[in-house]
Amino acid sequence: MSDAVASPAALRSLADAQPVPFWLDDPAHRPTARPALVGEERCDLLVVGGGYSGLWTALLAKERDPRRDVVLVESEEVGWAASGRNGGFCAASLTHGFGNGLARWPDEIAQLERLGQRNLDAIEEAVARYDLDCDFERTGEISVATEPHQVAELEEWAHEARERGVGEGLTFLDESALRAEVDSPTFLAGLWDRTGVAMLNPARMAWGLKRACEQAGVRVYEHTPATRLETRGAEVAAATPYGRVRARHVALGTNAFPSLLRRVRPFVVPVYDYALMTEPLSDEQHAALGWHNRQGLGDSANHFHYFRITPDKRVLWGGYDVLYHYGSRISREYHQRPETFAKLAQHFFRCFPQLEGLRFSHRWGGAIDTCSRFSPFFGTAMEGRVSYALGYTGLGVGATRFGAEVMLDLLAGRGTERTALEMVRKKPLPFPPEPVRWAGIGITQWSLARSDAQAGRRNLWLKAMDKVGMGFDS
DSSP states (O other): OOOOOOOHHHHHTTTTOBSSOTTTOOTTTOOOOOOOOOEEEEEEEEEEOOSHHHHHHHHHHHHHOTTOOEEEEOSSOTTOSHHHHSOOEEESOSSSSHHHHHHHOTTTHHHHHHHHHHHHHHHHHHHHHTTOOSOOBOOOEEEEEOSHHHHHHHHHHHHHHHHTTOOTTEEEEOHHHHHHHBOOTTOOEEEEESSSEEEOOHHHHHHHHHHHHHHHTOEEEOSOOOOEEEEETTEEEEEETTEEEEEEEEEEOOTTSOOSSGGGGGGOEEEEEEEEEEOOOOHHHHHHHBOTTOOEEEEOSSSOEEEEEOTTSOEEEEEEEEEOOGGGOOOGGGGOOHHHHHHHHHHHHHHOGGGTTOOEEEEEEEEEEEOTTSSOEEEEETTTTEEEEEOOTTOHHHHHHHHHHHHHHHHHTOOOTTTTSHHHHSOOOOOOOTTHHHHHHHHHHHHHHHHHHTTTOOOHHHHHHHHHTOOOOO
16 A cells, blocks of 8 residues: 555544553553562562563463462563554464465474464463453454455465465455455455464453463562573572562563663564554444454555454554664654554555544554564573573564463473474574664665565565565564
């Protein structure tokens, strides 16, 4: 979709939108914040970060050994960052989609797909076992073609998946079949992954995991940033503003925020993603739209949109612009970007003209972590006492549980099917230092936009990035 100036009608649709994430604007379900850590704590395992990555690590550690003493510290409140601001797409893919995984790990792709499906099954089981009130619905997701060349790409992915024995849940939809599911004049075809994606309420998922952790005996401290790690004999000490935690092992789930391990920082850049949420649809609007099977959707451009419908018939519409700020800067001032919201509103009504007059209730943005291979990487430090998993690139709602398993495997020092994966054993290429980093990301973004405008043709820059395994996801 082009970046044409937003129409007056599109701008009016934003007039009453609240500048807060829809999912977090939920006082009826938001749990009480836990006090900050004051003084000194000791534990077997310290988990740093109260998003999905940290929450799953703490909970799975207790599942593996209920006697294990676990502490979790979070700099703000559990789920306040990417875990509470995302679109609520819980995907089985561990590799940021089948295509990316096939390009990077062709010999492991069938195994990675199988492990991903097993991981999603385990999340569904945990939702039931811990009674996580998060509107979990295993609806699948449709990848949508809005340009002719994308139709052929979807057909090719479906064929390749079936050739490798992992395409059982895929259904190719021609234009009429797709528009019978969700009606848009921009839709040309779709690939429905019926089993590999669930929709959920991301903030309630995080809050439910927090409750499950505490019921399992995890001690949770909020408003407690860990500021420094250092070894203390056989332990690792984590400094906090009002105290310290001494632990045998530490798992880092800091994602987009600067790692406590400086050597890891060049592998991750924070980028800002944006989303809108509509007011609830009327019965007439819902009938005009269809969408009765409630799948998640995403278009197939480099600069893509992701969209889904909520249980109360709101439509979330996000993506397209993804912004990097010089020096990998993270700031609350980037959570709001009027020009991006205007662009998103314009694109929304071009996709769904039958919803003209609908208004948006919420607008927000936030930082996600990305790495040069667009999918997580793993490692240890401090003689194996510290583990980390980073680089989820916006697809961490499901994959963070797998990452938590890997971190715990690495801390245990034992080989598993997970730790034997090339994906786990090898790291992506680091990003170059500034100003080369900023310039390279800018050139890549410009090239991706040109590729979208030129039927998917990739210029020499993108081909060079592909060849060296370096890139920047939109």
